[in-house]
Amino acid sequence: MFTRNFLQTHRVPKLSDSESASLEAAVIRTAEFRAKQIIVRQQVPLTQCTLLLEGFIERYKDTPEGRRQILAIHVPGDFVDLHSYPLKRLEHSVAALTPVKVALFPHAAIRALTEQSATLTELLWRSTLIDAAINREWIVSIGARSAAVRLAHLFCEMFLRLERVGMTEGTRFALPLTQIDLADATGLTPVHANRMLRQLREQGLVEFRQGQVEIRDWPALRGFAEFDPGYLFFD
Numbered sequence: 001m002f003t004r005n006f007l008q009t010h011r012v013p014k015l016s017d018s019e020s021a022s023l024e025a026a027v028i029r030t031a032e033f034r035a036k037q038i039i040v041r042q043q044v045p046l047t048q049c050t051l052l053l054e055g056f057i058e059r060y061k062d063t064p065e066g067r068r069q070i071l072a073i074h075v076p077g078d079f080v081d082l083h084s085y086p087l088k089r090l091e092h093s094v095a096a097l098t099p100v101k102v103a104l105f106p107h108a109a110i111r112a113l114t115e116q117s118a119t120l121t122e123l124l125w126r127s128t129l130i131d132a133a134i135n136r137e138w139i140v141s142i143g144a145r146s147a148a149v150r151l152a153h154l155f156c157e158m159f160l161r162l163e164r165v166g167m168t169e170g171t172r173f174a175l176p177l178t179q180i181d182l183a184d185a186t187g188l189t190p191v192h193a194n195r196m197l198r199q200l201r202e203q204g205l206v207e208f209r210q211g212q213v214e215i216r217d218w219p220a221l222r223g224f225a226e227f228d229p230g231y232l233f234f235d
Helices: 004-009 017-025 107-116 118-144 147-164 179-186 190-202 218-225
Strands: 029-033 038-040 048-054 057-062 068-074 093-096 100-106 172-174 206-209 212-215
Touching: 004 147, 017 107, 017 118, 048 107, 057 179, 068 118, 068 179, 100 107, 107 118, 118 147, 118 179, 147 172, 147 179, 147 190, 147 206, 147 212, 147 218, 179 190, 190 206
Parallel strands: none
Antiparallel strands: 029 100, 038 093, 048 100, 057 068, 057 093, 172 212, 206 212
16 A cells, blocks of 8 residues: 555544545556665656655755755655645755655646545645644754754654654664765764764764664653654644
8 A cells, every 4th residue: 555654644634435545546656766866856847746655765955065955854654745746846856865665646646636635635735734844843953953952853853753654663763874864964064963973872862873773762862852743743
């Protein structure tokens, strides 16, 4: 079932069986991409939306000087470019962080879903608003949180998002990113990110090693990050 993780993440509003079947039937095909492969290029016209089924995806922008800012990290169950339906293109790029599998929804099918059901319209709209809420929280991190707290906050967020779709074991989970990826997501240099990861480890909060995260003290990590999960809207 292509939409299982999406519906597991977005449980409100609840769909009827027929609405769930319509959402599932809107998938035109699946596709696979290798790690680091670009999936969507900025400003290129689009006619379909992408739902992540397996792996991890980044949304990002590169500066003329070659610096990358990761704008979002997507996990299975996320629409990575649902906003391309009304906009028809993106002002940023989307790429695979790992090998990924995606399901593709033609814009025409998205329109049909919204015309068919007010509940489906609300669900899709709500998912884009939650994406925006996560983006705002990332802006707060980069603009107002210390370096170690930025990383701690990101680990808290990714833990809860992956737990939601059954991709954690206790307080351990795979986060197959490099330290450069973490730096690009938190507005740090790789050297600074490495120092902050060591600080978090030495404080007994969390350890990140070879794409694996182990949260050693969840209450303490949440407290250190001043993490409030309300912006994820896991109602």
